[in-house]
Amino acid sequence: MARFPKPPEGSWTQHYPELGTAPVSYEDSIDPAFYEKERHAIFKRAWLNVGRVEQVPRKGSYFTKELKVANTSIIVVRTTSGEIKAFHNICRHHGNKLVWNDMPLEETSGVCRQFTCKYHAWRYDLDGNLTFVQQEGEFFDLDKSRYGLVAVHCEVWEGFIFVNFAKQPEQSLREFLGPMITDLEGYPFDKMTSRFTYRSEVKANWKLYMDAFQEFYHAPVLHANQSPTAYSKAAAEAGFEAPHYRIEGPHRLVSTSGVRAWEMADEMRKPIEDICRSGLFGPWDKPDLGEMPVGLNPAKCDPWGLDSFQLFPNFVLLFWGQGWYITYHYWPTSHNTHIFEGSAYFPQPRTPRERIAQELAAVSFKEYGLQDANTLEATQSMIESQVLDEFLLCDQEVLIRHLHKETAAWVEDYDRKKAGV
Template sequence: MARFPKPPEGSWTEHYPDLGTDPVSYEDSISPEFYEVERKAVFKRAWLNVGRVEQLPRKGSYFTKELKVANTSIIVVRTTSGEVKAYHNICRHRGNKLVWNDMPLEETSGVCRQFTCKYHAWRYDLDGHLTFVQQEGEFFDLDKSRYGLVPVHCDVWEGFIFVNFAPEPEQSLRDFLGPMITGLEGYPFAEMTSRFYYRSEVKANWKLYMDAFQEFYHAPILHANQSPSTFSKAAAEAGFEAPHYRIDGPHRLVSTSGIRAWEMDPDMRKPMEDICQSGLFGPWDKPDLGPMPEGLNPAKCEPWGLDSFQLFPNFVILIWGQGWYLTYHYWPTSFNTHIFEGTLYFPQPRTPRERIAQELAAVSFKEYGLQDANTLEATQTMVEARAVNEFLLCDQEVLIRHLHKETAAWVDDYRRKTAEVGAP
């Protein structure tokens, strides 16, 4: 879909006529049957981000990722040649999970020269080759070269590690990302190594939480208590509208301006923000990161607040004009539960004050995230009641329309292709 500037008398939704303007159904968020197809149609075919290369700082560094939506656990490792590879986390002998610590369902990380199974001590090198079998002579016609770890398609873009569970991906990672996302190339992601991480188990469908971060129509209302009362009242009365929305293939973007009333008026600032010189938008001292890529701030907002890039299916890169970024992941665990991960990335602090400023931004983000999540379980339970089957969306919720329509398109495409080959 093309990018359009919004005329004064027009609407964003009208620029994308395929999305329509009718009320939408949330059946895709409450149906166990739809979820089972969605797992195969979307999460076993799309490229999924599972981490960053900074998690693998040297040869032999690894981490595991539990992916219930794909019914698997994977190992992501930096090999002796420096390449990043991924494998299913299973020993070829008796099927034991290969890499885990005390609790087999918990994720772990570390550094090693080889992977050794806890059960019978079979060993695999970092390239996945089976190198040692305990009492090898007891086996019948064992050819170790045939029993290496099962690989998972893996590729890296701008330091982000992606995997794909299809037998053969339908697109390369770069083609899947498309020009809107690859337009971010050159942003100093690798310089943002000060990291804050949050994880939460949410009793709601993953798409409902994505919806919460795809529009700012809710901001003056839901987050009213987080902002100074004078600002909140004015924002609630005037409403809020983002200056730019864009859709590119399966991915979406929303941009906002950067006007911060509490920074312009000392009476509207919180004492803690004055002390720490920081707040939700990040530390007030913006770092010099050099020239920014053309893909940022496509609306040319001045001042510019943020760009939220929604990568299909479940990954968000949100870049702040203040010189830092955060990511969201939404990992389904059932039709009405998922795991939410929020990670904030800043340049390494040079002083204790800079560190404290980053920590305040991280805490402020957590509070906003809790406010957004607070509505989700109530939404899920009431939508599941099916007393109402269609829901109204305004022009600012155009990206919500797109996510649900795109998910349905992937499911329809999967059903058509599997029917053609006679698959169940």
């Protein structure tokens, strides 16, 4: 394992004195009233990633997204002109959900020339215009040009599709992302089309799961059984500390060193890793992806493990040094439940061996995620007991402080604007 000098106490938190060092409260993760404020103050104001352009590869391609936190369903579609647009998934006639298959609350996707309501066959073109009304003459003063689908603000950055539910977004998507994120431009996202996706309903507040992936203090302990005993014991004794943290606006970054698994002693590896030439850090045979963007590996680690970019509020881009990346989404469904979505992206495999290596990496990532989710449900159940109302955080948990402080700031800002202050 690569080793780095241990920074002095307070070495990261001291860069962000506004976060403080006192114990923190997780009241924001157990209070139903605060969650209701979050829904309006954050999820109806911030830019939210809902997918990638590969999900709508050609004219007429579409997918739906169920967003309980925003109390809506949306349609994302590639129009005749090739533009990507988003609309609320509601017919202008009786308010029926416009696009769905057998189960109205399940997401769906496909290709079409127009959208037709199942209830009374009103039709809309790919730009959302109302084009046909059954028995149109029966209606009173109907002007079809006034009754198109309700649009949702939609912008694309590096192939990622974002929506914003505000009447008028306070910032453009690019302004919202800021330099730390836009410095990732140029990464070959378009080449990463081999995708593995997992989805789970987690009985914990969405922020608690984000917290789990914002620090690596837990990794040598919680995930010890995922490694051979000789390695996990040494890791637990040594601990792990990431060499770089950064906060910019509402977003956060943690960057870590890595390992070259194939250089480790035999007893440090699992037999399946040798067979598949892969594991948690990804396939051993790194693809040639060209020059990486300036925003990656800011600590210049060698070997470099990963960079985890936490995009506020609920989207994570995690880049692995071995040439693949993961996305995480945390979609709140209540104050103590959310839907977790994780996707691993690789270049298209050229051989069966490459495919197997990708599958082992994806399965390893899933196992780690399950361990985290299981622990977080235990956390949620106990903080709801309110036996304790403050919790200690160490220096390398600085990003956790920031997420909870940023969430509170958005809610406070919303309350002020609502009150006209």
